[in-house]
Every structure is written in structure tokens, then in C-alpha cells.
Amino acid sequence: MRHKRIRGWTRAVFRLFVFNLLWNTVGAQIRYSIAEEVKEGSIVGNIAKDLDFDISDISYRKLRIASESSRQYFSVDSVKGELIVNGRIDRETLCGEIVNCLLPLEVVIENPLQLHRVEIEIKDINDNAPNFQTKESILKIAESATLGARFPLESAKDPDVGTNSLKSYFLNKNDHFRLNVKSLENGRKVPEIILDKPMDREKQLGHTLTLTAVDGGDPVRSGTTLLKIIVEDSNDNEPQFELPTYKATAQESAALGSNVVTIKATDPDEGINGEIQYYFGTHTPDHVRKVFNVNPDTGEITVTGKLDYEVANSYTFDVCAKDKGYPKLEGHSSVQVLIIDENDNAPEIVLTSLPNPVPENASVGTVVALINVMDLDSGDNGKVDLKISRGFPFKLKPSFDNHYSLVTDSVLDRELNSEYNIEIIATDSGFPSLRTTKTINVKVLDVNDNAPVFIHPSYNLYIEENNVAGVSLLSVAAGDTDADKNAILTYSVMDSSANHVPTSSYFYINSENGTIYSMSSFDYEKVKILQFIVQAKDHGSPSLSSNATVHVFILDQNDNAPVVIYPSAVMGSVSHQRMTRSAKAGHLVTKVTAVDADSGHNAYISYRLAEATSLFSVNLHTGEVRTKRSVSEQDDSSQRLLIEIKDNGEPVQSTTVTVDILIEDGFHEPVPDYRKKTTELNQKSGKITLYLIISLASVSLLCLLTFFILLVKCARSSNGSSSCCIRRSDSGYKNPNRNLQIQLNTDGPIKYVEVRGGDMMSQSQSFGSYLSPMSEFSDFTLVKPSSTTDFTNTLNVLDASLPDSTWTFESQQVSEHHLFLEHQKKVRPSNSIMLFYVLLYLLTVNVELIYGSTLHLTVNVEEIRMDRKTIPRT
Template identity: 40%
Template structure:
């Protein structure tokens, strides 16, 4: 590895040099090597990997690479040993021209994590270009009258090298008339001139052939030569003379055409026509300079003819001849050095190299997004560039090297808030007024699965009529995921659990993609009133995220159960028959029998009514049946004309649509009072125990009803509050709202089988099925109350009264 050091300084010992280099590189963030131009392919430049502290085994896995904005193929790195070597021929003159400093800037990058290093490789000049004259022969015309020490400027040679390799010395072939003098022009180089050391005599020597040799300061030295053809002129013995041999002019670039550069002034000591002069550019001036300037032959004014650009050339050397009109004419010479001053006429240039796009939204702060380099062709303050980033975004620019910046992440990203950023990098120079340029950088934010699917509600309530067709669509769930693409693709699944003895998946299913919920089989409200389960929503991200929602499916009743008669033990016959003994002495309004029935349905579908049908052999108009209690009573006093056996048909109907019915047969035997008393005494003993047991049952039943009613009121209040905040969604099977019934209009609920219904949610004990009637309803008419007592005993006939505000639904509570 070659490290630049001051010329003449002694090289430190190798271990110390390596330590100094490592410390310098760590402090500056840059490595510096040097290599001579024209080095052969494979020439060792430096151990880049070792100097940067990288392990050789990491180079390939971490995608070690070298980038250069210009001529990136000149140098290459061997990934096996980490050595930087020459890949192709390096011509310093082609790469940097006449610039005193020449280097190749490399950007060394590795990934995982991303790191960027800057390597500066200095290209050292070698003496590979000899001095060159623009012509092979220079012709000079010198009058014989010129005095000793007269000077005649010559065109110097040029050397494409720099430094010592371009330091030229001149040598003139030996002769007795001329010697060589060197003119130094303020860091503009050395220019040769002939000095006359002996008077010329045209009659003796009318011409001379001399050889001018230029030698550079390289090792080994290279030379170039030009032939000097000197013609000795006669007659005119005073040449025009400028007041100065060298004129220095400073002017800003980009002047308008015809701008005056300088007004030259020459004088001639002769008289007459020998004093008249004309100005002209020297034949030594190249055509490129002739095209830039115009010379007024009469006045000596030099004006601008074409655009002057500092970035093309910062100096112009104009050789001017002034010739008198004598015979032979004589010529005077001068040199005009024009120094061009820089103006801020070049805008900065911005180059963006994207590295890590798109950027994951979980990228760490400090992640390098892009590399930005800027340049300005101007010089001084006009070429000093600063970079800014707009708008205010979670990114910032970090200066890594002169005119090199890194676009890095400055704060956390959230794709759900902003999915892409349009950044503008603005570069401004230090000129007055400043010039600027900008480049756009589009930064797309890549999604990360950081959002779980979310339902609009934590719980949904669905009403479904029983006896639905299998596969019926009852509800559609929808969860939204704020992520994108696969991270937002939601799938639904049923959270499996037990509902009684069966799995919830035997009742319902959920479509994985659409979220539609289907009932797999007909639901029976008499078996299942509430089905509560959970549905899980999961996205397709990695790892997947999910959430659950609770679905409450209430099964609504349909009139699918006909009334069922409750007959005492031993009752038989077709359709069932109830047998009773009736004394002939009873009067009107005496209850002789009571038909009891239950309906497994609920609400109106379980509200029963009783009608007396005409029966063969019955006493015409002697009996009637209460519409809602089923009590059979006499309408008049019985007499001997009535048949001893009466057969009545009672039709029991519910209030469903359509109504379902059952028929009960009541067999009445008319007996004398004595026989009735005996039968009554025999039955009273058994009835007493039955009534005592019935009383105890009723007490427990009342307590249970009160407790369940209190729980129901609390549940309804909570449910009403939830319904007000989030109205329940209905299912596709057409659920309907329950109908509120005025109890007084219905009279009394018919007695029904005492049975507890299960509320299947998979959690907790079964719940009683109750219906609450609002106390805010208008009062309903109350039927008349009628009591009758026969033989000092209560006949069992009870007055009809208004239904209570809270009643058991579906005839679950038997009426005494």
C-alpha cells in the first residue's frame, strides 16, 4: 500500500506506518492510496479489506462492492484476499489533464449492515510524455541592423506531464551570434528567447540554421526539438517597440462580444513610412485563440470575439506582432496574458444512488437509504455546495465526505400513516446570487405485519328463525387489517368449543375468505334458544396476527308444536278422555271439570284458547268452557231430563300462524247427590295429599320464578344498553322481532308442561325462558269475577283476573 507523505520526509518504520494509517483512516473515514500511472494490470494498490477492518470471509456474504462515478473499471478488488489492484491502463493525462492533483475516488460498500467507505487513490505522474513543439520549424526574420542584446521570443514546448516531469529546460545549438535566454512569466512557465550577442552582417551570413532542444525534469529525461530558421534582413534598422514586453489582463468570464480586452501601444523611432505600423496576431498563436479574440490592425485593440468560459480555460496567452511598413519591414513583439476570473454561471449537479429501496417500516433509525454526491464546475465559493432535504420527513442528510452525503432514516416509519415519501434534495452553491439544483428521491415504505385484523364490534347479536334450511346464511363477519397485501389478507375460522354434548362446528360453519356464517342444520328453539360462539380472524403475515369476535345467535320461535293435552293417570280412549262425576243438584256456574294442555312453543305460539264443540248426546246448552283457563262449568241447573252421561268435545288451539289445535274429550256422569258425596269423600283423601304436595311445589316454583325474573330484568337492562350503543345485525334467514302481547287481553296463560329450556352458549348453566311485559302499556279490560260455594265447600271455581305483568313464555309454567 502506498501512502502519500511530504516530499523529503523519511519513511517511518512499517509497523508504525500501519498504526498511523489505521488511526488516520478511523478518524477521517477515508483511505488514501497512491499508484503510478501506466501501471500494469494486477499492480498492487492496497489491502482495502484489511485496512477497513473487514474479515475476508465476510466480503462475499456482505456483498462487498466498489463503485466509482467515473472510470470505475480502472481499479478492482480481489474478493479472495481483499487487495485493491490495477484492472486496466491508467493514463493520468487522459484522466485529469494538466491538473496538479489527480485521484480516483472509490465508494466501498458492504451490506448487512450497510456501510459506506471512501477510498481516494492518487494517480502519480510518470515521465511518459516528451516535450513537444507545435511546429517542426520556427522561422524568424531579423534585420541586420538589430543591436546587440536584442531579444527574439520563441515558441516554447509543452509537456503533458505535471510537476518535475513538466519542468522544461532549453538548450540552443552552439553558434557565435545568438545565445538563449529564459523568461519566467509568474507561474505561467518558462519561455525561451534568442538574444543577439554579435552584430549581424547580411553580406556574410544571410541565414542561420539552429536547433532548439527542450528537456523535461523527469527520470529518465525526455527531450523534444525544433529547427530555427533565421533570415537576416537588410535596410530598416529600427523595429517597432511595445512599451511592455508582457501585458497582464484580468477579466470575468462570459463577457459580451466586442468587449475590449486591451489597447496595445507600440512606437517606432523611424520616420515616414518606416514609422507606420500594423498589429497582428503572431503566427505562433493556435487557431483556438484566434477564434476567441479579434485584433484591430490599425489601433492595436484586442476585443472578445467568442464566448470566454472559465471552465474551458482560465488563461489565454496571446502573442502580438507589430510590423512597420519599411523595406524591409521590422517587427516588434509582445505577449498578452489574459487571466479569466470565475463567475457563478454553473448550477450544482446532484447524483443520487439508491441502495435500500423500498424501506421496511420497521427499519432501524440510522439506516442508509441512498448515497448522494454533488458537484459544481465553478471554483472558489462559487463551487462550494451545500445540500438540504425537503420536506420535513423522517429522513436526514449526513455528510460523509466532501460533496458526498448519505440519506439516512431519522425516525420510525409507519406505512399505515404514510406509505411513500417524495423527497427533494437541493444543492446550493456559495455564489452571489447562489445557483441551485434539485433531485427527487422516491422512498417507498414496505409493509410489515404489525396490525392485527380488527372487527367493528367486540360482539354481534343475530336473530334466526328456527327450522331454517340447512346451509342457511345467517350473518357475515368482516374484519379490517390496516396492513397491505398478504399482511392484510384475512381468513376466518371457527373457535371450536363444546355446546352441551356437541361441538359448535356441528351447528355452524364460517367461510374462510368471505366471513359468511352458515347454519349447518335446522335449529330447534325448543332445544336451543341461544348459540354463543367465537370466530377468529387471522391475517396471512409472518408471524400471523389475529383477533376474536363473539357471535350470539338467538333462535326465534315458530309455531311448529301443536298443543298437548295433560290427562290424569288412567285416562284413555281415542284422543284421550277426562271423566268426572257431576251431582245433578249443582246450579249454574259450577266447575265440573278442567282441561289442561301445554304447548312447547313460546309467546303467541304457546298461548292457548279453549272452545266447546258440539257432541252427540250432550245436554243442549248445559255446559260451557272458559276461553283461556279450560274450566268446564254449568250454564244452568241440571234436571232429570238431562242424560246421565254427557260427552263434551273441547278444541284446544294456539295463537300461531297458522294455528295448531288438539281435541279433548270430557265424559261427565250425572249422579245423585249422595253418590257424589261418597265419590267426593273417596277422592278428597287422595286429593288432600296431592294438594299439599302441589302447595309445596307451588311455593318453590314461586320462589324460583321470582329469582329468575330478577335475573331476567337485570339481563334485559344490560341488553337494552348494549342494543342502544350498537344495534344488532340481523341474519339472512329473516329473523323477526318478538311481538309484545297485552296479558289482560289474553287472559291467563294456559297451563303447560313444566320444563327448563337450555341456552346453549358453551358457558354457564341453562337459563329460564321468560318474557317481560312492559308496565307502560295501557291497561287492558278485566273480566268479571265470579265465585260460587256449594255445600259449604269451595267449589274450585276461581274468578278470571288480569294476567300478571311477567309471565312464563311458551307455557312452561303449569297453571294450578
């Protein structure tokens, strides 16, 4: 304990030393010296003065003592700054045998923070006398001992150090012994007595000596011990055993302390020379001494350890009998103990080979592990039966004596169980029967028998047009119930084409995480819907894969400015119009018509005058230019209007058109002619109304017939399909199922109806019809179907509908048959012919809808203008 305290103080001193090296505000070191055992409250020194510290600042700067000792031996007087002893200081407790006993302290001063090192030297005082651990000892010496024989004695201990420690020994005066003191290398003094004169037991049975130890302190302190020397008689007869060999048996389950055999010897000597004690022989092995014990007085051999037949089935050892004479004489014999076996060992299951991982497609009967079973017992106690617990697809197959093979008993599936903890049970035939269980872990190796499965079979992706190429769009994910490389997936885009362009030019997919990136920027006006297939393939052998469909919808942005249809650019940048000076307020001067290639709100068009005028106004939605008041004589005959056309997108796109209006004084045509034309116009209007009624009735009848035919077709196909679909005729088209979409679009001043047919990836066909709003003739134009709306081509067609252009009717069927009807400028179609073509066109649409052709019908009708008179829309 003293050495532990010394080591503890040494570590404390070392830590304080390191701490002082790292502390950046350490003051000078101060050392005080005091004697141990000073009274509590004794003053060691004035630490405030010694540190040149103002006493008045002690309380403010919080001067305190810090020590690593569990006990605070010192404190600081907060008034005088004196270092005071807190309690009893025992140098022997603090430092043990260390001569220089230093108690390190730390003086901590705050505000600002300072640390000072203080060492208290504890001086030793002679407060401990030499002490013998044994106050009385007995030493037996035979009367036949030779002169000069040395007998070592117990050394005294003195915890004091220096001059206060043990100095010498003294022996009381006697006739037979003298004292000798030996000094060892470590400075310890060991006393011994030397026989100077022979002893006679018949004259004196014993001797009593007093050994005194003194220290070098002042005053001198001493300690004594009493030595009793007994003179022993001489011995001349050895003990004799009754048998040369003792034989016995013992159950291996014998309890501790049970008797095995008792040995007996005799000695003819008298007194202590005839008293006998029994011991193991000198060369008795340790394993015998661990399980047996010999009673020295009675000679009874008992069990003191656990007997184990499997470790040793018999024990043979020597015993001896010693008398108590001097010198001691002894006799010898041997003991043989046979151990009787019992069923005390459970069977042991040994794995001859570690279990091998088994592929999940392993055939029935595949060897997984080799097992050996053994039992250390003998006879029936060592017979073992081995079996496997139920519920596992394995069985034990015996090979030879106590050896088994663990084999598969059925087909394995790693996805259901990736490993098995198989319990094997071994039972012996002893009584009572003992059993052992062992759990064997068998891992099932994965085989690539599961294809990847996407979380979703299809994905919808919405992309705004004019997107930035290379941006992440979507992440697809698939899972694979296999393991390791069989579950590592690689994503790829299947080779396909959209609009005759490879899918890889549109999209790129990260092969590791399934993130899809755009490879190009999309234009809604060119492509609206895309579809491609993503494949997930594992790294197994052979590899398995699965597909998911990605539907890409391009969202429109306002990236197209309105395009002026009328007045056309071929007529020049300025449109020239005429009007009479007698025009009244609200007179229609002209009409500006524009279209926007965008869709939705981005295509809503509004018109306004960029430069204000008091004579004219423009309708916000229709683009009609009308007079705000009657024309006066003061108005200039030439007026120029700058009309701004804006869409409703964000940001707003706009364009302008300039209209020159020439104000004339009167009409060039006589009034009777005007009335005649009006009459003719009314007659034509009546005919148009009649034709329109007839056409509407025909179309309605055809629609009813169409719906009836579709209903019959759906009823016939309902037995084989859960949904009614429009089928194609046997014309060789690949996809029989089409989606029919009818949409009424009122974007902008031009109204149109869209009839779309086809699946998501088919190229929609469109039929467009336009009537020039300012044409004096009934020009009617049908634009051939196209996959996308190309407004540049549309404008070219619309330009052809002006008075000095040709009138064209063009239609395209899915079978790529083209019908061209063209009339030159001089041959104008009558209103009845125009309505006939409209009816024919609608009939064609109905027929194609019945047989499932893919259609996209766009009809734009704003108004029909004839002979400068506007016919309202019906």
C-alpha cells in the first residue's frame, strides 16, 4: 500500500510538472519545510508576501490552493495570506520510505489568472519505534547441533527514515549463543544467532533470549522480541507401514472430503521421536496432490478435487510416515486408487470441416459439412445417437463409425432463407442420458434467378421546352432480390427512335443510379410527346433485365411571338386600306389577324394601338379597326396606324404591323349597283343558310350512324376484351388500339376544333382550314396532315388564300394517298361548292374515325367576308 501511495504521489508530481510547463502564466517556485505531526492550525509561511502579492487583493483575486491529493492538508488565510496546516500530516503515510518527502501544491490566483508552484517539504521526526512483527517466536534446535551453526531471526521494521530509522540489534547475555547482524545490499539489517557452546537437553530443556532493536533518533526508540529455544532429543528409529502397497477404488463422482483409504505406520521410539505424521512422497506429482489429501495425524486419504475417469482412470503414488524426532526419520509405502466410470460426460459434436456455403440451385444430396461425434465415457455411456431438428431442408447421412455428412434434403431458395442455423442433437445411452446440441450456420449462396423489378412500371416526365441540356430530369429505380453482384444493377436506355432521331440523342441515363439527363433542348412546337424504354440489367451470369417505360411530356413556354396573318408580309410591311369620308362611328376599316405558335395562355393574343389616335380604335381581342367617331373635313386624308400585337405569355412576346388608311370622298360604284349587290348578297346568304342546314343535318345523321356502328363493334368485341376500342381495318397498320381526343380550342381570335387520334407515340395527323378574314372571295384552304404544327408553312398556305393566290385542297390518308384539287385564280369556287367540300371533308373524317385511322383535325373559322359585308358566324 505504501508503494502504491509513493507511485501515486510520483504521478501527481509529474502531472503537475507537465501542467506547469504548458501553463502560460506560471510564477516562481516556493518551498517551505515543516515537521510532520505539527498541530492543526500551524502556520507554514506567509504565501502572499512570498509571492509579492498585495494582501488586500486576496479576496478580490480569489487566491486558493489546488492539490491533486484526495485530502487538502493546507489552506490560505484570506485575511493575512498565511499558509495554514489543515490537519494531521503523517510523513510515513505520504511518502513511505522516501527520504525527501515533498508535497506539491498549486496556488491559483484569478483576475487575472496566475499559477504558482509551492512545495512543502515534510521533515521526519522520530515518532516510530522499531517493531518486530512476531513478539514471541520458538526456535527448535537439536541437541546434536554443531558449534558455529547459524540461525536467522526476524528483522525489525522502522517506518522512520534517515537517522531515525533502525540502527542496530542487541541480544541479552547468555552462555550458548551470540548475535551477528548482516547488512544486505538494500541496506536492510538482518539479525542471526550463532551456537557458541554445545547444548545438553538432559541439563537444560530450553533457552530464552531477548532480541532488542534500536534506532538512531533522539531520544532513542527500541523494540524487543522474545526467542524461546527448545532443545530437541535425538532420534534413532524410523516408522514402518503395515502394508507395502494399499489398494482402493473411488467413484469419479465421489464427493469432496470422502474417504478413500487409511494408511497406518508404527515407531518404537518414545516421546516425540515415536510420534508419527503422514505425508505424500517427495516425488508425488501435482495432479495427485490436487485430487487427494493425506491427513498427517490419522493417515486418512480423502478426495479434495474432482475425479475424472476420462482424465485418469487410476492413480498410483507414494506415501511416507515421519516421526517427530531429530533428525526426523521416515518410512515409505505406495497407494493405488482405481476410478470407477460414470455417465458424467455429455456427447461432443466436432465439425470435421467447416460448413461450406451452398448455392441455392444445389442439387438434393449436396454435402454441406462433415461431422464427428464422440463421448469420453465408456461402455453404454459412450454410445451416441445423432439427429437433426425438424424444419430444415437438410439431413444427416452416416458415413462410418461416429462420422456423418450433412447434406441437402430439398431445393433451397436464398430469397426465402439466406442462411440456416441448423440444430444438431447428440444423445448418449447412459443413465441418466446426456445430450448435447450444436448449431451450425449454413449460408446459401445467391444464384441469379430473379430479374430486376422497377418500382414503377412507367414514369411520367414533364419538361419545359427550351430546357438546358445536361440537367437531371428524373431518377428511376429498380430492385433485385438477389445478392452481391447479382443485385448490382446497370441502367440503360433502349435503342429506339422518336421523329427518326435516336433516343440517345435526347436522353442520357446514369448507369449506376438511374438518373436521367437531357441531352438536348426540346421545342414544344416540334415535339410534344416522347416515349422511351429504360432497361435495368443485373451483373449476374447470365444477366437478367427488365424494362420500364418513360413518357415524356414537353410543356409549352412562351417562346414564339405572334405572327401576323393579315395583312401578309408579301404585301409589304405597310397595309393600305381605303375608306369613305362619310363613314360613321363604328365603321369597320380593316381587321388585323395574327396567330401564335404557342399554346394555351401563351397563344392568347390581344391588339392595341401603339400610338393613340382620336379617329380609330382597335378591338382588344378581334383586331378589328373601327372608327371612333365620324370622319370630319379636318381629318387628314392619309392616316397611319401602328398596331401592337401581344400574347398572354410570360414574358410577353409582341409584334407590330403598320396600316395606312386612305380617306376618300365617296364611293366609285353607283347606289343602284350597291343595292343590286346587296340583293345578290342576301340571295347568296339565303342559299348558304340552306346549304348549311342541309350539311348540319347530314353530319348529324352520319354521326348517329357512326356511334351506332361503334356501339355494335364494341358489343361484338366485349367477349374478348374488357374495354371498347376503335380498330383499324386490315390495312396493315401495326397498332390496332388508338386514343381519340376531341378538343375545342379558343386560343386567340381564331377558333378551332382539334380531333386527335392515335397512341401516345404516333405522329398525329392534322387537317387545317383557314378563311381569309379580309378576302372579298370565299377562299377556303385545307392544309395537309403533319406531325407537328409548322406555322411557317401555315403562313405560306394562308398567303395562298389571298385574292391573288390559288385555292388548294389537299388531303392525306394514312395509306399515303394524296388528293390534289387546284383551281386557278380566275376560277373561283362558289359557296355551294365550298360547302360541298366541307361536307365531303367531314364525311371523310367520319369514315376514318370508324376505321380507326389516326387523325388530327383543326378547323379555324373566324368569319366570311363577301363584297365588303361581314356575314356573322353561324
